[in-house]
Amino acid sequence: MTQARGALLWTAGAAALALSVAVAVTIGPAAISVPDVFSAVVAHLGGGETRLTPLRDGIVWNLRMPRTLLAAVCGAGLAVCGTVLQSLLRNPLADPFVLGVSSGASTGAVAVVVLGVGGGAVSVSAGAFAGALCSFALVLLLSHALGGSADRVVLSGVAVMQLFSALTSFVILTAADAETTRGVLFWLLGSLSGVGWTDVWICAAVLLAALTVCLAHARTLDAFAFGQDAAATLGVQVARTRLILLSVTALLTAVLVSSAGAIGFVGLVLPHAARAVVGSGHARLLPVTALAGAVFLVWVDTLARTVLDPQEVPVGVVTSLIGVPAFVLVLYRTRKAAL
Numbered sequence: 001m002t003q004a005r006g007a008l009l010w011t012a013g014a015a016a017l018a019l020s021v022a023v024a025v026t027i028g029p030a031a032i033s034v035p036d037v038f039s040a041v042v043a044h045l046g047g048g049e050t051r052l053t054p055l056r057d058g059i060v061w062n063l064r065m066p067r068t069l070l071a072a073v074c075g076a077g078l079a080v081c082g083t084v085l086q087s088l089l090r091n092p093l094a095d096p097f098v099l100g101v102s103s104g105a106s107t108g109a110v111a112v113v114v115l116g117v118g119g120g121a122v123s124v125s126a127g128a129f130a131g132a133l134c135s136f137a138l139v140l141l142l143s144h145a146l147g148g149s150a151d152r153v154v155l156s157g158v159a160v161m162q163l164f165s166a167l168t169s170f171v172i173l174t175a176a177d178a179e180t181t182r183g184v185l186f187w188l189l190g191s192l193s194g195v196g197w198t199d200v201w202i203c204a205a206v207l208l209a210a211l212t213v214c215l216a217h218a219r220t221l222d223a224f225a226f227g228q229d230a231a232a233t234l235g236v237q238v239a240r241t242r243l244i245l246l247s248v249t250a251l252l253t254a255v256l257v258s259s260a261g262a263i264g265f266v267g268l269v270l271p272h273a274a275r276a277v278v279g280s281g282h283a284r285l286l287p288v289t290a291l292a293g294a295v296f297l298v299w300v301d302t303l304a305r306t307v308l309d310p311q312e313v314p315v316g317v318v319t320s321l322i323g324v325p326a327f328v329l330v331l332y333r334t335r336k337a338a339l
Contacts, residue, residue, distance in 0.1 A: 013291035071301040072294035079293025082267025095268035100160035104135020132254030190263035190316030218282035265323025
C-alpha cells in the first residue's frame, strides 16, 4: 500500500468515525438532529451559546455523547489489543480476553456488588480493575512457571479464565438475590449505560498511551510474524518485548472492561478485517484497526440501545451475535491454511 493510499484510508476512516458519532447521538426517543449535536459540542467547547433547550442539551452532552464516545474508545482499544495479541502470540484466534483479564474483572465486580468488598468505598469499576490485574498477574506467573512460550501464555490464560469464571458463578449462585443477579449479569454481558465523561477521559488517555507504545513496537510486531526465533535473530529482545506488550494490552483491556464490562469478539474479528484491507504491516494496521473498531462499536451500541426500545440489550450480546459467524469464518480459513 502506498503512503498516499494509506493517508486517504486513514482520513476516510476518521471522517467516518466523526460522522458515525454525530449520527449515533441523534438516534433515540428525543428528536435531535446532527446540527443540534454540533451546536451542543461547539457550545461546550467554548464556542458560544447553544441553541438547544437545557433538556435537549443535557441529552446530547451528558447522556448520549459520553456513551457514544466511550463506545468508540472501547471498540478501538479492544481491536488494537486483538491485533497486537494475534501477532505477538502468533495465534489468529487470540483476542483481548485470552489473558483472563475479562474473567478477573468480572470476579472483582461481583465481589464488590454481591459480597460488599470495600464496604461501599470501592466502586464496581475499581473492583473490576483490581480483579483484572490480579488475573493477569496470575497468568504471567503461571506462564513463566511453564516455560514462558507463546503457547504457554495462551494456555495459562485459558486456565485462569476458567478459574475466575468459576469463582464468579459460585459467588452469584450462593450470595446474590434475584435483582442483584440481574444487574450483575447485565454488566457481565457488556453495558455502556450510565457512563460519564470521567470514564471517557480515563479510557481515552489509556488508549492513547497504549496505542503509542504499540506503534513504537510496530516493526517488532512485524518480526514476531516470522516466529520468536526469527525475531531474536533480527535483534528483538523477545522476552522483554513480549512482557511489555502483554502488560500494555492487559492494562488497556482492564481499564476498558472496568468501565464497559466484557464486550467480546471485537478484538477477535476486526483485526482480520483490517488485515484484508491494509495488509499485515503494523504501522498501517494498528491505526486502521482502531478506526474500524471504533466505528463498529458505535453502531453496535446504537443498535443495542434502540432495537428493543425502551428495553436495552447488552452490547456484548449484539457483538456476539455478529461475531460468532465471523469467528466461524476465521476458524474455517485457519483450517484451510493448515491443510
